[in-house]
Amino acid sequence: MSAAPSPLGLIAGGGPFPLKIAAAARAQGRPVFVVCVRDFCDPAPYTPYPHAIERVGAGGAMIRHMRAAGVREVVMAGRAKRPSLLSLMPDAWTAQALARIGPAAFRGDDTLLRAAARLLEEEGFRLLAPHQVLDEVLSDPGHLAGPVPDEVARGDIARGIAVLRALAPQDVGQACVVQQGLVLGVEAIEGTDALLARSGELRREGPGGVLVKLIKPQQDRRLDPPVIGPRTAENAAAAGLRGIAVEARETLITERAATLAACDAVGIFLTAIEPENFQP
Numbered sequence: 423m424s425a426a427p428s429p430l431g432l433i434a435g436g437g438p439f440p441l442k443i444a445a446a447a448r449a450q451g452r453p454v455f456v457v458c459v460r461d462f463c464d465p466a467p468y469t470p471y472p473h474a475i476e477r478v479g480a481g482g483a484m485i486r487h488m489r490a491a492g493v494r495e496v497v498m499a500g501r502a503k504r505p506s507l508l509s510l511m512p513d514a515w516t517a518q519a520l521a522r523i524g525p526a527a528f529r530g531d532d533t534l535l536r537a538a539a540r541l542l543e544e545e546g547f548r549l550l551a552p553h554q555v556l557d558e559v560l561s562d563p564g565h566l567a568g569p570v571p572d573e574v575a576r577g578d579i580a581r582g583i584a585v586l587r588a589l590a591p592q593d594v595g596q597a598c599v600v601q602q603g604l605v606l607g608v609e610a611i612e613g614t615d616a617l618l619a620r621s622g623e624l625r626r627e628g629p630g631g632v633l634v635k636l637i638k639p640q641q642d643r644r645l646d647p648p649v650i651g652p653r654t655a656e657n658a659a660a661a662g663l664r665g666i667a668v669e670a671r672e673t674l675i676t677e678r679a680a681t682l683a684a685c686d687a688v689g690i691f692l693t694a695i696e697p698e699n700f701q702p
Contacts, residue, residue, distance in 0.1 A: 434457065472491060567682040599621035
């Protein structure tokens with residue numbers, strides 16, 4: 423008789439995505455223990471799961487909770503703002519960790535997340551990527567929903583690829599909005615929904631723009647992958663965009679059927695691209 427699987431540890435930030443991971447793990451017959459990160463994660467939807475609520479700086483408490491629950495594998499998911507050193511208020515474990523990794527980890531999202539991953543691994547946990555738990559969230563290259571992008575839209579996609587690839591070494595954003603070759607906005611710390619709202623206020627007359635969402639080439643694929651869902655489609659349409667281009671095999675499409683249906687319903691395209699091979 424095989425042993426029961428160990429609980430999956432889920433460090434949950436904001437938004438619905440971590441809850442999808444928890445539900446998928448449970449559907450696979452795996453217990454889940456959730457650490458809700460205070461001020462980002464709403465703990466109410468996690469009441470069906472064993473969980474704890476801890477602030478960002480309480481790394482030691484998070485680890486103690488997960489060890490007590492028997493967790494050996496961990497997924498980090500959900501929206502969260504990068505804390506400042508002054509606001510962190512670290513517990514003893516986190517203070518010791520900061521002394522090891524230094525303030526350089528706070529200079530970008532990627533460096534901070536990689537430092538957090540390394541610290542978890544040093545404590546004996548194995549870090550998983552969300553797609554290792556969620557099925558069918560990555561797409562092969564191809565047209566997925568809505569009208570086929572025309573020449574203008576493909577030119578905007580190419581421009582978006584060039585902009586994001588140029589900014590990636592500076593650890594800036596996974597997304598931008600381009601309309602008729604003009605960059606209306608680049609995602610910074612505000613997130614994709616805010617980027618779309620801001621870009622909608624800046625849109626020009628004529629053919630609408632495109633949201634381009636790529637992973638940074640240097641990024642750890644287990645940490646903060648680009649994600650879209652039905653709300654992305656709705657917000658893109660509200661911003662006057664004509665479509666969304668995501669990186670094939672890298673961008674997670676949550677609620678896939680609902681996301682594709684939302685694109686069809688609002689009349690925008692969704693296409694999965696290989697940036698290095700894309701031809702406008």
